[in-house]
Amino acid sequence: MTVAAGIGYALLALGPSLSLFVAVISQKPFLILTVLSSTLLWLMSLIVLAGVWRAFLPFKTTPSSSAWLPYSILILSSVVFQEGLRVLFWRIYKKLEDILDAFADRVSKPRLFLTDKMQIALAGGMGHGVAHAVFFCLSLLTPAFGPATFYVEKCSQMPFFLVSSMIALAFVTIHTFSMVIAFNGYAEGNRVDQLIVPVVHLVAGMLTLVNLASGGCIIGIPLLYCMALFTLLHCGKMVWKRLADSQNR
């Protein structure tokens, strides 16, 4: 719908990430490197998933049969795989933390602060979020820069691009902050936090299945935003508590 609308949609999905990037991450080169490597990791996870599912796509669904089952299996498997990858990411991060601490000792500087660790986790999460936004939303936005727009039947109240951007925004938020929660959970051995992240991811993924139904996006998107809000609040509460604890110590 013209360049302005195209840029608008892109900013809708990625605006908060951009401001987070400029404000927090671009100040420290290491965080930029973390974002890049995290995005690469999630890109590779998407490629692997795509490779596995390539044989089964596109799903042959007749109008009578529902496409619920294959899509839900797809989403379930993808979420499980990605959560497994998150644990792997955590292990790599632990090794990196040891290397960084050893380096800090060598140059007689203080070791990684708690805020540093959280910032690295935030950068990792942002990489995940940006990878999601680019592949699921931005790659489809190229037609939006042209003169027309596009509506999907199942969600005909808004242009497709707008819906896609909004969903992408919710997911970006979820991904960015659940990485912080996950890393904190793994670091402290907090079972609740460790489990909340995969559960939230799975629920969010499954919620998008609602969009298959006609008019489903009216319910789906607000619920998705509830999940995003929940993730944000939980992350904020956890960080606050952790920082307060470490200051009291």
Add this chain to the structure above:
Amino acid sequence: MEDGGGGSILESIGSEIIGVMSPVSICMFLVVLLVYSLTNTSASSAVRTAANLVYLESPTDTPAEKLEGALLNALVFVILIAFVTFVLVLLYYYRCTSFLKHYTRFSAFFVLSFMGGPIFLTIIQHFNIPVDSVTCFILLFNFSILGVLSVFSNGVPILIRQSYMVALGIVVAAWFTRLPEWTTWVLLVALALYDLVAVLAPGGPLKILVELASRREEELPALVYEARPTTNANISGSRGGSTLAGLLVAGMSQNDGSDHGVELQAVSASPRTNIGNYENEIASESGHMVINMDNDDEEEVEVVREDQEENSPLMAGNSRERSRSPMMYESTDNSSRRLNEVAVAEMMRPRRERDGDEMIEVMNGRGIKLGLGDFVFYSVLVGRAAMYDLMTVYACYLAIISGLGCTLILLAVCRHALPALPISIALGVIFYFLTRLLMEPFVVGTSSNLMMF
């Protein structure tokens, strides 16, 4: 006062890598923008360049024909480049350095005006910018002249020089993206292989060039992007701050009494750009930096010879014959091999100041230099990916950046000139085809149904 006291190491780690990756990213981003805005308008008529001397691809050929033609094209191009590189090695061997410099300046002018000019004109036409031809001509002329001046002169601020390097890369890459598709991919792979051979194999022209330059201890007249890190924010006093790879700071120093004093010339004053890659703001204003080495107790302080450096021999030939350029690492000579180790291990030694003679220790400090050809071919790959889809652009961008990161890490380990193309191009090509063939049905299938995870 302690440098960076209380500051975390997270502030400064990795700044050199980012210093190289940012211009590469900017170059790629601008080429993608150019490709996106100009693909419709540029005629699809085949442009016969040095890269498709043999075979002009047309959409009606069979894949086998296209592949064969592309291979022939790539072969011819690589041979041409190898020939030109050998000629340059010969010229350098016979010390025709001023000829090479003038040739580089001429080619910079040529690229910016005669190749950048049509691009500007196309942009003006595409966006209907109201500007008259006289203004346009004058602006283009000024732009090119400033570019020529900034290429080798050291009086020009480093930012302008870096911007012009990026601009040169963009212009050449934009021209290369006009090549037909199969030719482009095969050419990229062939050039990556050529780069590997030319830099690492014993008879390779670039390797010879590097060795000649390091033996003569002078800088190559070549187009190279120098990533000089900016000074750290927590500069303490006048002595400069510390970055990861060490400090190089040079303050003004009256060093008359030292036997080991080595006079380094500040980068801005002489064509010998070397250690001064890391420089303090204050030092850069000073005409000379004198570094004193003390070999007494601090065994890690090494003699730093000012003239040891290696540059990337990107030959600024005609844009179409632009040869390969390995990424080089400045290395010091044997006596400071430990310095290099220190540099390489990226340790930061505590900076000591001696009040008496205002000497500053030199820590290692090397900027990374990346040849212009690397910029060009990375951008060509991403530009070609842009002609397909945004997803492939992102995937190829990430692949190239990670390849560049791997090469930088290898550089820190190997400490000699390394080709920057092979790993990145290999990863880029792999990711492009994986994304195009595998990811697209998967991702587009789910997200067009508004299902995401």
